[in-house]
Amino acid sequence: MKTFYHSTRGNGETVTSKQAILMGIAADGGLYVSDQLGEVQLDLADISRCTYHETARRVLGTLLTDYTEQEVDSCVKGAYADNFDTPAITPLTPLGSDWLLELYHGPTCAFKDVALQMLPRLMSKARMGDGRNVMIVTATSGDTGKAALAGFAGVSGTGITVFYPEGKVSDIQRLQMVTQPGENVAVCAIRGTFDDAQTQVKHIFADRELAARLAGDGCILSSANSINVGRLVPQVTYYFNAYAQLVRSGAVKVGDAVDFCVPTGNFGDVLAGYYAKRLGLPVGRLVVASNTNKVLTDFIETGVYDRRREFAKTISPSMDILVSSNLERMLYYLTDGDCERVTHLMGELREKGFYDIGADLLGKLQGTFGCGFATDDETRQTIRATWEQEGVLIDPHTAVAKCVLDRTETEGAQRVCLSTANPYKFSSDVLAALGEDVSGKDGFACMDTLQAITRVSAPEQLSSLRNANILHESVCNQSEMGAFVERACERMFA
Numbered sequence: 001m002k003t004f005y006h007s008t009r010g011n012g013e014t015v016t017s018k019q020a021i022l023m024g025i026a027a028d029g030g031l032y033v034s035d036q037l038g039e040v041q042l043d044l045a046d047i048s049r050c051t052y053h054e055t056a057r058r059v060l061g062t063l064l065t066d067y068t069e070q071e072v073d074s075c076v077k078g079a080y081a082d083n084f085d086t087p088a089i090t091p092l093t094p095l096g097s098d099w100l101l102e103l104y105h106g107p108t109c110a111f112k113d114v115a116l117q118m119l120p121r122l123m124s125k126a127r128m129g130d131g132r133n134v135m136i137v138t139a140t141s142g143d144t145g146k147a148a149l150a151g152f153a154g155v156s157g158t159g160i161t162v163f164y165p166e167g168k169v170s171d172i173q174r175l176q177m178v179t180q181p182g183e184n185v186a187v188c189a190i191r192g193t194f195d196d197a198q199t200q201v202k203h204i205f206a207d208r209e210l211a212a213r214l215a216g217d218g219c220i221l222s223s224a225n226s227i228n229v230g231r232l233v234p235q236v237t238y239y240f241n242a243y244a245q246l247v248r249s250g251a252v253k254v255g256d257a258v259d260f261c262v263p264t265g266n267f268g269d270v271l272a273g274y275y276a277k278r279l280g281l282p283v284g285r286l287v288v289a290s291n292t293n294k295v296l297t298d299f300i301e302t303g304v305y306d307r308r309r310e311f312a313k314t315i316s317p318s319m320d321i322l323v324s325s326n327l328e329r330m331l332y333y334l335t336d337g338d339c340e341r342v343t344h345l346m347g348e349l350r351e352k353g354f355y356d357i358g359a360d361l362l363g364k365l366q367g368t369f370g371c372g373f374a375t376d377d378e379t380r381q382t383i384r385a386t387w388e389q390e391g392v393l394i395d396p397h398t399a400v401a402k403c404v405l406d407r408t409e410t411e412g413a414q415r416v417c418l419s420t421a422n423p424y425k426f427s428s429d430v431l432a433a434l435g436e437d438v439s440g441k442d443g444f445a446c447m448d449t450l451q452a453i454t455r456v457s458a459p460e461q462l463s464s465l466r467n468a469n470i471l472h473e474s475v476c477n478q479s480e481m482g483a484f485v486e487r488a489c490e491r492m493f494a
Contacts, residue, residue: 003065005032005229008332009343017064018126021119021230022134024223025205030342031325032229033332034063041280044254047240048247052089053080055244056118056237062279063233067125075121079234083107083117085459090114090238092245096390098405098415099251100398101242101260108176109422109459111235111269112147118234119224120151120158127157131218133493136160137204137485138224139197141265142169142318143421145187146176148224153182159492160224161186161485163197166475169317171443172425172462179468186488187472190481193311195323198225200481202325210482219489226268227325235272240281242416251414257284259415261405263397264288265321267296269418271329274368278333284413287370289404291316294373296324301371303362306354315376315429316396318421323349334361372404379403383423383433393456395423395430424450424458 004014007030015023020032040062047055056076061069080089085105093100106113127134134157138148145162152160162177166189169177177187190197204210205221214221226232239260246252260283262270270288277283290297292312299305307322314320328346334357335341348355357365374382382399386392394402398419405417423430427447432438434453438446444466447458476484 003034003036003063005034007031008033008328008339009346010339011035011337016066017229018066021122021228022126022130022220022222024221024228025202029202029206029346031227031329033329035337037063037275037333038278042240044243044280044282048244048254050244052237052241053077055241056080056234059237059240059279060233063236063275064122067122071125075118075125078121079117084113090241092242092416095386095392095402095417098417099242099246100392101238101416101418103238103418103420104422106147107461108143108146108150109425109462110143110147111418111420112143113150114238115226115231115234116144116147116151116224119228119230120155122230123158123222124155133219134158134222135214135219135485135489135492136224137201137221138162139194139201140164140169140177141194141321142173143425144225146173146180149177149180149182149185149187152224153180153185155184159184159186159488161188161488163188163190163201163481165189165194165197166191168193168313168320170426170428172427172465173317175443175465175468178470178472179465181471184492186474186484186491188474188476188481188484190476190478192478194321195307195311196478197481198323198325200478201225204482204485207482210486213486214489217489217493219493221485225325226266226271232268232272232275232326235269236275236279239273239276239283243281246414255282257282257413259284259287259413260418261287261289261401261408261415262418263316263319263401263420264290264296265293265319265324267324267326267330269420270369271326274330274333277368283368284411285370286368287372287404287408289401290371290373291319291379291400292373292375293320293322295322296327297371297373300365300369303357303359303365304354305349305357307349308353315379315426316400318397319400331357334364370408372407374400374403380429380433382406383430384435387434387454393423393430393454394419395421395426396433397421422459422462424462427458
């Protein structure tokens with residue numbers, strides 16, 4: 001059975017998954033979705049016996065049906081090889097009476113690697129014979145940028161441009177991006193927030209004059225953010241694989257429900273869990289964990305999404321987001337595919353800064369999703385308590401989820417907390433949370449002290465950044481981002 005995709009804002013034009021991945025975002029500004037999601041269910045008994053690679057092949061083969069078995073197999077083997085530091089790819093480890101799903105064992109030490117080691121391979125298969133160059137344009141709140149740069153650097157016929165908010169990512173996250181080598185990469189800080197960068201990236205994709213100029217030079221734009229279905233689909237795999245690990249450990253029997261608590265800002269990571277549920281995974285609750293920028297917590301509690309609030313810079317910067325783009329896909333499925341209603345809600349958000357989904361949709365939303373948020377102080381307390389009580393070192397994003405999970409009443413199901421980044425990406429904040437004085441210390445001094453007091457080693461790909469050369473020093477205003485992309489295309493594809 002072939003699976004086709006169309007925009008959340010209109011279902012008149014359908015595309016294959018390869019076309020959707022190449023385009024990234026629909027021409028009308030919507031996100032690609034499939035009405036066939038859930039028509040095919042994965043066999044849980046089979047999945048429970050599968051390796052990570054085997055599960056990935058089943059998930060991709062179900063959701064991206066115009067890829068051949070050989071193409072999927074090639075992509076999986078290339079994405080999940082010795083670039084991950086464990087053959088388990090995303091191991092599940094005990095965390096008190098709960099479980100920690102470690103998603104940070106890839107080359108950039110963040111969960112984004114799971115998808116962004118896959119996306120370039122999916123895109124390369126999709127563009128075979130196309131003849132056009134592809135410029136990936138993405139905004140990052142911290143982790144996507146480096147993961148995308150690492151995935152696309154050196155890929156023939158492809159360039160990548162990454163924008164990040166100046167002063168609003170950790171020192172290590174910034175260094176990961178600005179030291180990235182490669183003739184086909186461009187990195188630029190913007191004066192503003194992640195939401196500013198993401199909004200402008202969407203405008204760049206909607207700029208028909210820019211698209212026409214680039215097309216004249218044989219170039220198209222695409223995205224590496226989770227608005228690209230090729231980013232979202234690979235993330236579904238680790239939910240099924242976590243369940244398989246629970247079954248093999250004897251913690252659950254096939255068919256038992258499992259709850260997942262997910263730190264999220266753009267709603268992509270937790271949406272992958274919803275996709276897994278639609279594919280047959282017995283998900284009990286998906287708990288959305290937010291930081292002080294708790295727009296998603298308020299939405300799940302009230303049904304009102306309101307971005308009209310003060311932006312807070314927190315110690316969990318990858319979640320410092322007020323406009324959660326992937327939520328649009330969830331709205332599509334909540335409304336049973338009502339594109340007109342989704343378009344109206346997105347228009348309300350754009351023009352008024354808020355929308356209200358009403359009691360009917362709120363009830364459906366709360367049937368699957370729980371929520372909660374943690375302040376910076378609560379996040380620090382959780383980091384310290386988790387280390388002192390469990391001997392487990394966690395980063396500030398994972399700590400947000402752990403804090404929310406600890407406050408969430410258990411209903412007897414096994415519970416999995418998603419751990420999205422290695423703690424050494426945020427060594428200063430983690431060290432401070434453990435009660436150490438960090439004044440006057442840069443990220444590497446904090447890294448050294450953290451290693452000394454915990455005896456947990458920092459990953460080499462992070463510690464080696466102290467000797468890396470700065471290669472990207474560009475800074476621009478939001479209004480200058482389109483011109484930056486165009487210059488990058490000229491440089492890379494001339």
